[in-house]
Amino acid sequence: VSDSLHSQWRISDQAIANAVADETVILHLGNGTYYGLDPIGARLWEALQAGECPASICPGLLEAYEVTPERLEADLSELLADLLANDLIEPA
Amino acid sequence: MIRPAGYSVYDYGQMITCEPRMSIYAEALRRAVTPGCTVIDLGAAFGIFALLACKYGAGRVIAIEPDPSIELLMPMAKANGFADRITIIRDISTNYSPETKAEVIVSDCRGTVSLYQHHIATLADARARLLAPGGTLLPMRDTLNIALAHWPATHRGATRPWLGNKFGLDLSAGHPYAANGEMKAYLKPRNLRSAPAVLAVLDYRSITEPDIDVPVELEATGEGPIHGLLVWFDAEIAEGLGYSNAPGQPELVYGQMFLPLSGSPRLAAGERIAARVRATLVGNEYIWTWDWQIRDAAGQTRGRPVRQSSFLAQLHSPKALANISNQHVPQLDARIMLDRDCLALVGEGRTLDAIAKTLQERHPEHLPNYKAALDHAALCLGRYSN
Numbered sequence: 001v002s003d004s005l006h007s008q009w010r011i012s013d014q015a016i017a018n019a020v021a022d023e024t025v026i027l028h029l030g031n032g033t034y035y036g037l038d039p040i041g042a043r044l045w046e047a048l049q050a051g052e053c054p055a056s057i058c059p060g061l062l063e064a065y066e067v068t069p070e071r072l073e074a075d076l077s078e079l080l081a082d083l084l085a086n087d088l089i090e091p092a
Numbered sequence: 093m094i095r096p097a098g099y100s101v102y103d104y105g106q107m108i109t110c111e112p113r114m115s116i117y118a119e120a121l122r123r124a125v126t127p128g129c130t131v132i133d134l135g136a137a138f139g140i141f142a143l144l145a146c147k148y149g150a151g152r153v154i155a156i157e158p159d160p161s162i163e164l165l166m167p168m169a170k171a172n173g174f175a176d177r178i179t180i181i182r183d184i185s186t187n188y189s190p191e192t193k194a195e196v197i198v199s200d201c202r203g204t205v206s207l208y209q210h211h212i213a214t215l216a217d218a219r220a221r222l223l224a225p226g227g228t229l230l231p232m233r234d235t236l237n238i239a240l241a242h243w244p245a246t247h248r249g250a251t252r253p254w255l256g257n258k259f260g261l262d263l264s265a266g267h268p269y270a271a272n273g274e275m276k277a278y279l280k281p282r283n284l285r286s287a288p289a290v291l292a293v294l295d296y297r298s299i300t301e302p303d304i305d306v307p308v309e310l311e312a313t314g315e316g317p318i319h320g321l322l323v324w325f326d327a328e329i330a331e332g333l334g335y336s337n338a339p340g341q342p343e344l345v346y347g348q349m350f351l352p353l354s355g356s357p358r359l360a361a362g363e364r365i366a367a368r369v370r371a372t373l374v375g376n377e378y379i380w381t382w383d384w385q386i387r388d389a390a391g392q393t394r395g396r397p398v399r400q401s402s403f404l405a406q407l408h409s410p411k412a413l414a415n416i417s418n419q420h421v422p423q424l425d426a427r428i429m430l431d432r433d434c435l436a437l438v439g440e441g442r443t444l445d446a447i448a449k450t451l452q453e454r455h456p457e458h459l460p461n462y463k464a465a466l467d468h469a470a471l472c473l474g475r476y477s478n
Contacts, residue, residue: 016381016401018408025408029381032374034408 004080005055005073008092009048015088017045026088035086040065041079048089054080104138104161110345112335113327117141117200117230120330122148124196124228132156134185134199134218139165139178141198146174150196156181156188186217193224199231204276204349206234206294206325207371207378212302219296233328234294237338240286240310240365241279241322247356273405274380277322277350281340285318285359286310288338291369302373309366309387312359319356321367321382323349351382354398362389379403426458434472444469 011017014030024042026035037045040061047057054076061072083089108114121144125131128151133142136155142165145153155165155178162180169175181188197218201211219229254267292304312318325346328334337344353365367384381401386394415422422428433454437447444466452465459465 016399016403018404018406020408027374027379027403029370029372029374029379032372036411 004077009089010092012088113344116329116333116335118144120230120333125150129195131196132194135201137161146177154179156185158184190222195224196228197223204347209376215296216300229296231329235326236291237288238291238323239284239288240318241283241320242285243319247319269405271354272400274402275350276347278343279339285312305370307368309364311364315360317356317358320350320352431472434469
């Protein structure tokens with residue numbers, strides 16, 4: 001779990017993101033598929049775009065949401081795995 | 093598949109008088125049609141090419157068009173004595189299976205540029221299934237061109253309302269959307285700030301891929317702000333017969349496509365915009381994406397790379413997207429229930445009247461009277477008819 005959160009990622013060349021309010025919609029230009037991110041996913045995407053490692057957003061999210069550190073880390077790791085599997089991010 | 097365009101009859105009238113487009117198409121048809129041959133007018137609209145094909149001697153003309161505009165064709169065919177030679181297919185061409193292949197297929201399914209909806213796939217399908225060996229496709233080839241453009245009015249239009257309105261309101265959230273929208277333009281040679289480069293050659297005799305992904309470098313011819321990239325096409329309808337919507341050419345119905353450059357970068361003469369331009373067909377529409385960076389005369393980059401896309405001009409709701417994801421669990425609400433029952437009543441010779449009456453009996457809380465039930469049934473079932 002912690003490996004992916006402390007790794008560096010970059011946005012795939014095929015992914016383009018459009019943020020509306022606190023949510024984000026990503027389009028994969030290669031296959032034309034749309035993906036929606038909730039506010040936490042949008043915060044993760046924003047961090048990845050800025051070149052930050054995913055773990056850097058944990059303190060802020062723990063403050064903003066009632067969630068245990070273990071649960072948050074597991075959720076973020078799962079989301080990272082989804083983003084990677086769908087070719088939206090790649091290892092930096 | 094080309095979706096019905098939704099043009100008005102007035103719009104079609106402008107296409108008839110759009111010169112030299114119309115005369116070039118007419119001459120290409122006149123040369124291609126041989127006595128008694130079969131012609132397909134693909135995406136026919138009201139069928140001007142079908143009528144011309146008859147006039148030039150075609151023995152059989154099939155006009156394929158899903159839009160209601162095709163209803164105008166038969167009265168016109170009768171008025172010109174061509175009715176016995178024209179067959180109308182009110183559908184998309186990919187659903188049409190011909191008895192015999194055509195010697196000539198003519199179409200103009202472009203939008204502002206040739207990459208428009210399913211234009212490429214439609215022509216590729218027509219070439220493979222509907223065209224006789226050795227037959228003629230009109231148009232033959234389009235070449236897309238791109239150049240740097242100076243168009244201050246559009247820059248002002250995309251910035252002032254959002255960043256500097258006189259009411260003291262912060263409307264800046266709208267600016268990124270306004271700054272990424274592709275626009276229709278009618279620019280002149282004086283608006284160009286670089287020599288043009290070829291973006292793509294679309295040869296309809298062989299093309300299969302609908303998308304493009306092209307690197308270009310455009311060198312500024314003088315000092316000043318660059319507001320965007322201008323895209324236009326040179327059409328070759330047949331060998332030696334063509335027209336263009338380039339700046340300086342007669343204005344055509346297509347216009348040109350303008351892709352704004354964020355911040356309108358100021359370039360010195362000899363500096364370049366290095367861009368990667370992508371047109372990606374997503375669903376029924378193209379997404380244009382232009383990644384760009386300034387390079388100085390020595391080839392060194394200046395400033396940050398910028399990604400712009402027509403996708404960034406669209407407002408999306410993640411909630412609406414969730415409804416089309418494969419994990420979505422649709423709920424049986426009143427609208428779905430009414431449609432389900434309406435569809436289940438189709439068949440066994442029931443009229444719309446009978447369907448509406450049954451629907452109203454079953455759902456008086458949603459369809460309080462016969463008129464409401466009839467309107468609902470007509471709308472629901474209308475989605476399945478031409």
